[in-house]
Amino acid sequence: MPAESNELIHQPLRLKIMAALNGLSTRESLEFIRLKSVVGATDGNLGAHLATLEQAGYVKIEKDFVGKKPRTRVAMTAAGRKALAQHVAYLREILEGVTASAN
Amino acid sequence: MPISTQEAADALQDIARTQHRASILRGYERGAPHLILWGLIWVLGYGTSDLAPALANPAWLVLDLLGMTGSFLIGRAAAAGRSSASAGYGARFAGLGFTALAFVAATYYILQPHDSAQFGAFPALLIALIYTVIGIWRGSRWAIAGIVVGVCTVAGYAFFREHFMLWMAVVGGGTLILTGLWLRRA
Numbered sequence: 001m002p003a004e005s006n007e008l009i010h011q012p013l014r015l016k017i018m019a020a021l022n023g024l025s026t027r028e029s030l031e032f033i034r035l036k037s038v039v040g041a042t043d044g045n046l047g048a049h050l051a052t053l054e055q056a057g058y059v060k061i062e063k064d065f066v067g068k069k070p071r072t073r074v075a076m077t078a079a080g081r082k083a084l085a086q087h088v089a090y091l092r093e094i095l096e097g098v099t100a101s102a103n
Numbered sequence: 104m105p106i107s108t109q110e111a112a113d114a115l116q117d118i119a120r121t122q123h124r125a126s127i128l129r130g131y132e133r134g135a136p137h138l139i140l141w142g143l144i145w146v147l148g149y150g151t152s153d154l155a156p157a158l159a160n161p162a163w164l165v166l167d168l169l170g171m172t173g174s175f176l177i178g179r180a181a182a183a184g185r186s187s188a189s190a191g192y193g194a195r196f197a198g199l200g201f202t203a204l205a206f207v208a209a210t211y212y213i214l215q216p217h218d219s220a221q222f223g224a225f226p227a228l229l230i231a232l233i234y235t236v237i238g239i240w241r242g243s244r245w246a247i248a249g250i251v252v253g254v255c256t257v258a259g260y261a262f263f264r265e266h267f268m269l270w271m272a273v274v275g276g277g278t279l280i281l282t283g284l285w286l287r288r289a
Binding site: 019030037039 | 105106107108111112114115117118119121122124125126128129132289
């Protein structure tokens with residue numbers, strides 16, 4: 001997998017969102033309220049960054065009702081997993097490059 | 104814009120921290136219904152042991168079977184979304200239940216408890232131990248639940264021996280239910 005920098009994912013809160021979702025299996029999703037607790041964001045801030053990630057095709061947002069309560073669930077797409085893996089590989093290359101040049 | 108070495112290191116640390124936190128919170132979410140279920144079973148089981156001792160054995164048998172069935176269904180539903188966890192789930196759960204029963208039976212056989220408070224205290228202490236050990240690895244809330252259950256069990260045994268079963272129904276069962284709700288809100 002080629003290592004690539006990804007400016008969209010590198011934003012700190014979006015990076016946390018992607019990291020939290022990446023731990024789920026391909027069939028799992030995370031409720032908005034739980035994701036908010038994991039990444040430590042406000043409703044508005046999290047909603048705005050999720051919209052950006054959804055536009056990029058990295059996450060899928062599903063809204064439904066449990067009884068009368070609205071529920072929002074977020075899952076990572078295959079494209080999101082690939083993009084995160086490439087960005088992580090890029091970050092590791094930066095560090096490894098420094099280590100190699102120091103040796 | 105190129106990313107500096109420090110930024111790369113910070114970003115990788117952020118990813119690791121977030122994944123760890125997400126994993127802990129997922130564990131709380133999955134564990135919460137089990138604690139609430141077993142809290143209710145303790146309330147009913149220990150309550151029956153205090154209020155109607157003659158019915159204690161059949162009551163515990165039925166309640167334990169209900170608890171095991173409930174835990175199995177809750178666990179299976181949670182594992183359904185994860186192919187790695189759902190494969191062989193039934194066999195693993197049966198293994199867990201059999202191991203716990205065998206351990207308690209073997210301990211009773213060797214240590215020979217001679218009053219009902221001792222019979223009642225041991226499983227509670229075992230649960231306290233399990234939760235505390237889980238907490239050392241998988242999140243402090245589990246450890247707090249284990250320590251509270253353990254301390255309450257010993258305190259009830261030492262100071263409220265005459266109504267130890269009632270104490271365990273209210274304090275032990277109540278602790279499990281409240282901890283379950285606390286985990287669910289994490």
